[in-house]
Amino acid sequence: MGIHTILNSLSDFSVWAINSAGYIGIFFTMVLEGFSIPLPSEVILPLGGYIASKGSLNVLGVVLAGSLGGTVGSIALYYVSMFFGRGFIKKWGKYVLISEKHLDSMERWFENYGNFTVFTTRLLPIVRGLVAIPAGISKMNIWSYTLYTFLGSFIWALILVYFGFQLGLSGLNMDVIWLIVLILVGVTFGIYFGYKFLKRYVLLFNIIVNVILWSFLGFFVFFALYEAYFPISAHDLNYSNIKAIENIKGDFSFYAVGNTFYNVEYFDSFSSATGTNKFIVDTGNMVYSGDLSKYKILLNDLKRLKIPFLAVPGPRDLTDGGYANFYHVFGSYEYTFHVNKTFFVVLNNSNGKITQSQFDWLSDRLSRASTYTQKFLVMHTPAFWMKGSKKMDENISKNLQDILLKSKVNLVISTGPFNYSETPVPYVQVGGRNYAIVNVGNEISVTHGALPSLNSNFNQVMQNLSVYVYTYLVMEWPIIGIISIIVLLLWFVYKRYKITVKIERK
Known part of the structure; x- marks a missing residue:
C-alpha cells in the first residue's frame, strides 16, 4: 500500500467523520481533548476548517464548537483534580498519558506565573489541558479559570480552523493537506519528546519552544498581512471571460446569482x-x-469555477476602497457583450440611482443593438415596479421603464427575493441562496434554483454570525495578531520583572 493510498484513505475517512458528526462531533471530541485524553486538536480543528471552506460547516461554528468543547473538558478535569487531589491523578493519570513529571512541571509553571498560566498554556501543544490539574488542586476561582480557559481555547481554535480554512480556499489536494497535518502532529510530538530528552537543559528547551511558537504565530500574522494588503495579480476578468462567452454557438443558458x-x-x-x-x-x-x-x-472561490464569470458591482463591493479593487479585478463598472443574437447591457446602479449620462449611455447601446433578437439588462438595484425593500426612486424607474419598453428589452435581471414576472417589463430577481437558470433559444425561459437550505436554526444562526466574524475578525486578524503580540510581550516583561524583584528580595 503506497503513501498516496494511505493519505487518500485518511482524507476520505476524516472528511466523512467530521461531515457526519458536524459541530456536535467536533464539540465532544474537543471535550475529550480538554480532559487531556490524547485526541489531537491539531488534526481535528484544521480538518473542520477545511470542510468549512467547502460549505458543509462554517468557520464560526467550528471555532465555537472546538473552543467550547475544550473549555467543558478542561472544567471537568479541574473538578476531578479539585475533589480527588494529586494522588488520584498520579495513580490514574498514566492511563491518559499524564505522568508525575507532567504534574511537577505544570505545578512549577502555575507557581511561577500564577492564574494567567491557564491562558498561556491553552496555546501550547501537548500540555494544553494539564494546567487544569494544579488549578483544581489549588482551588483557583472557577469563573477566572473558565474565562482564561475559554479565551485560550478560542484563540487556539481560531488559528487552527483558519489554517484549515485557508488551505481549503487554496484548492490544495487533500493529500497535501494531510501531509501538512502530519507534519504539524510530528512537530507537536517532537516538542513533547524534545522535552523528555532535553529536560536537563531547561533553558535551551524553553528557547526552542519559544522560537517554534513565536515563528508559528509570526507566520500567520505575516501571511494574513500578505493576504490583506499585497496587490492582487488578477485583473480585467470581465473582459477575458466575455471573450470566452462570445464564442458560444447555438442555444445557451446561464446562471443569474446575487448577494452572494x-x-x-x-x-x-x-x-x-x-x-x-x-x-x-x-x-x-x-x-x-x-x-x-x-x-x-x-x-x-472563483478559481474553482470551470465556467466564465461576469460581475456587476453592488454597494458592498464598492465600500472600503472597493471602487479601485473592483475596477482592478473585473474592469469597467458598465459594459456590453453579446452571445450569438442576444445582447447584454450591464449597468451600475449600485447606489440606487441612474444618472442622466447613464441613461444616455444605455439608450445609445440599446439603439445600436436593434438587429439582435433578444436584449438583456443586468443591474443590482431593482426598479420600483419590482419586489424588494431597497428599490430605485419611482421617477428614475419610470424613465428606465420607458427606455426598456421602447427598445423591446426581453429581460431585466436584478437582486431581490426570487421573483419572475412578465409585466411591465419581463424581469427576474435573484439573491442569497436563490438563483435563476436562464435558457435562451428561440424563446427565453427562466428556472428557479436554490442552494440546499441549512438543516437547523442553529446552523442558520451560525451562518449569519460567521459572515460578521469571518470578515471582521478572521480576515482582519493581522491587527488582532499584532495587538496580541504586544500584550504577550508586555506580560512577559512584567512577569520577568516580577520574578527578578522577588529574587532580589530573597
Whole structure:
C-alpha cells in the first residue's frame, strides 16, 4: 500500500467523520481533548476548517464548537483534580498519558506565573489541558479559570480552523493537506519528546519552544498581512471571460446569482458546472465589504469555477476602497457583450440611482443593438415596479421603464427575493441562496434554483454570525495578531520583572 493510498484513505475517512458528526462531533471530541485524553486538536480543528471552506460547516461554528468543547473538558478535569487531589491523578493519570513529571512541571509553571498560566498554556501543544490539574488542586476561582480557559481555547481554535480554512480556499489536494497535518502532529510530538530528552537543559528547551511558537504565530500574522494588503495579480476578468462567452454557438443558458456575500463558500456549489453553453452573471454584493482581503477571498472561490464569470458591482463591493479593487479585478463598472443574437447591457446602479449620462449611455447601446433578437439588462438595484425593500426612486424607474419598453428589452435581471414576472417589463430577481437558470433559444425561459437550505436554526444562526466574524475578525486578524503580540510581550516583561524583584528580595 503506497503513501498516496494511505493519505487518500485518511482524507476520505476524516472528511466523512467530521461531515457526519458536524459541530456536535467536533464539540465532544474537543471535550475529550480538554480532559487531556490524547485526541489531537491539531488534526481535528484544521480538518473542520477545511470542510468549512467547502460549505458543509462554517468557520464560526467550528471555532465555537472546538473552543467550547475544550473549555467543558478542561472544567471537568479541574473538578476531578479539585475533589480527588494529586494522588488520584498520579495513580490514574498514566492511563491518559499524564505522568508525575507532567504534574511537577505544570505545578512549577502555575507557581511561577500564577492564574494567567491557564491562558498561556491553552496555546501550547501537548500540555494544553494539564494546567487544569494544579488549578483544581489549588482551588483557583472557577469563573477566572473558565474565562482564561475559554479565551485560550478560542484563540487556539481560531488559528487552527483558519489554517484549515485557508488551505481549503487554496484548492490544495487533500493529500497535501494531510501531509501538512502530519507534519504539524510530528512537530507537536517532537516538542513533547524534545522535552523528555532535553529536560536537563531547561533553558535551551524553553528557547526552542519559544522560537517554534513565536515563528508559528509570526507566520500567520505575516501571511494574513500578505493576504490583506499585497496587490492582487488578477485583473480585467470581465473582459477575458466575455471573450470566452462570445464564442458560444447555438442555444445557451446561464446562471443569474446575487448577494452572494451571505455565504463565503457560495461558488463551491457551482464549481462542478461545466460546458461551453453556461456562464454565471452576478448582480453584485459578492463580498461583505470591498477591501483587498475580501476580494482575495472571492478570487480564491472563483478559481474553482470551470465556467466564465461576469460581475456587476453592488454597494458592498464598492465600500472600503472597493471602487479601485473592483475596477482592478473585473474592469469597467458598465459594459456590453453579446452571445450569438442576444445582447447584454450591464449597468451600475449600485447606489440606487441612474444618472442622466447613464441613461444616455444605455439608450445609445440599446439603439445600436436593434438587429439582435433578444436584449438583456443586468443591474443590482431593482426598479420600483419590482419586489424588494431597497428599490430605485419611482421617477428614475419610470424613465428606465420607458427606455426598456421602447427598445423591446426581453429581460431585466436584478437582486431581490426570487421573483419572475412578465409585466411591465419581463424581469427576474435573484439573491442569497436563490438563483435563476436562464435558457435562451428561440424563446427565453427562466428556472428557479436554490442552494440546499441549512438543516437547523442553529446552523442558520451560525451562518449569519460567521459572515460578521469571518470578515471582521478572521480576515482582519493581522491587527488582532499584532495587538496580541504586544500584550504577550508586555506580560512577559512584567512577569520577568516580577520574578527578578522577588529574587532580589530573597
